[in-house]
Amino acid sequence: MNFNKELIDRANENSLTGKRGDSIVSDAEIDLKRFDEIFQNTDDWTEEQKDLFDKRRHAYIELLNQYYGELLSRNANHVPWYVAGPSKYNVKKSDKQIDGIRRTMVEMEEKISRFIENTKKMIKKLEPPEKTIEKISKGKWVYGQAIASDDPFVLEKLYAKKEFQESYQEKMKLANKDARKKGENPPYPAYELSNNRQNLKATNDRIAKIEKMRKTKCAEIPFDGGIIVPDINDCRVKIIFDEKPEVEVRELLKKNAFHWSPKNKAWQRQLTANALAVAEQILTRKN
Template sequence: MTTLATIADDTLTVSAGAFAVVITAKSIENNFDAVTHFPERRARLSLADLCNSLNYFGGRLDKLAAEGGAVDVATEAARFAERHIALHRRAWAMEARCMSWFIVGPANFPTARNQKRQGSRDKAYDAIRAHSEAALKTIERTAWPHGAPGDAIRANHPDAISLIRAKIEQHRAVHAQMKTANAVLRETKGQELGARITAMAGATGFKRETCERIVNPPQSWMGQGFGSHALSGQLAEIKRLEGRLATLEANAARGTVETQHNTTVGALTVRENPDAARVQLIFPGKPDEATRSLLKSHGFRWAPSEGAWQRHLNNAGRYAVSRVLSALQTDNEAA
């Protein structure tokens, strides 16, 4: 396991890739002097929390690497540790500006000013939590840019079409097995339980334990075999996947398509990018706040890696483009 931090003798030692630092409880103790009677205890707890956060992140990196994810453990560990520690130092500095009247006394206590400082401190700790959550999501996306194994098949996966075809065939096979199982139940009605289970296993390829549950359900209310809802559910999933497949194949056949439009915010390029499975809007510069709000209201999000505002490439995405163009249209629209 990748251990990014250890604590010994009230000292936190961090070694994360190319980043290393040592923090003693004594060095941060003064940040808590005005908020607690036991600043040394608060300092030790703060270092322990930081240590746990760093090592949890290291554990996540290990897990992704072990699963085959494309992640540079040392680089990601160093990036996270450096930023996370900086955020903790900032929060501790904010803490040093706060005070408790239990500690400093109630006379002339600056209540309003202290509340404002506490608000800033709370935001600093919120930033720490937000960084942890964002960093975990980032390494997941880095490790599995097209989705982790077992996740839904993303449209921008380079093998999306073949994977969806395989998924359709898998559901068709399951549906056929379910129908075969129901047929065996009808054909073997009245026979001895063991014979029915054996017949079920031979006809469907299910494991014997599965066949036993189908023929002799553990609960009477479950009923034998597969109900119409289960069969129709498989058919509905097949139909949904076939729809996705048709859309992806059509987009791939069209290839990348670009059109230019004159708008109130300048020349706008609309690109249908099947490789990224996105419809993209490319502006000559950063759109103003009103235009950005318009884009967001129609489901577009800024993608720095693409230099474009984009959403999924499908009929809904194309319709959203038409709505944005309509809102930004000029009298001289270029084809």
């Protein structure tokens, strides 16, 4: 990173401790170190993922230069009353400058957080499917992270998740049984087995639902002014109009969870039997 030495010195001079400028530079270095620590496990990355990380790291450094540079500039140009002296001190100007410093700090924190999260997603997106599936089968997925129904490998990932949940359930049961035989307290509490059992049931239910949907013959449904397309590959019910629908129709679609997709040039929502029935009811005027 590259910060203006003059701004650092002036920010130091304008602070009570005489170290404000140095502190800002130190915070920037800490943010860069934090970024590197978050993305330090690169051993199983592909070359494509590593190349992307290098580009994102360079962009992150530019981001730090931009915001911390602005923060230095604002602090360098703000002379507090205890440095300038109270005589004829422009309090209104000072308050405005302080507000600017605060806004820059808030904006900077938000921008940095978004940048890091987007980098995680971009690197994750480049992960080979087989590697993701292997991680899921070993329980190495982020807690609460959903497997999207429109993921091309949704079933493979769900079966991998099921495999882990089943093996984990068996592991807990055997460990508890062994502990009881030895007169020891079971290492896994009952609620943990119960929670995993419920999660396993939810995984099995999703698998059954998706497999049923894929086996179902979904025919296109024409209506006056367009067509309803059950897209199994994209896992979406797509409504394609010949012309822009009337406001009344658009409002009905929105109320029923359909949204406009500029990419697909269609109104759509997740593919389910209910979504198909609702679309048909709205557009063919069936009661």
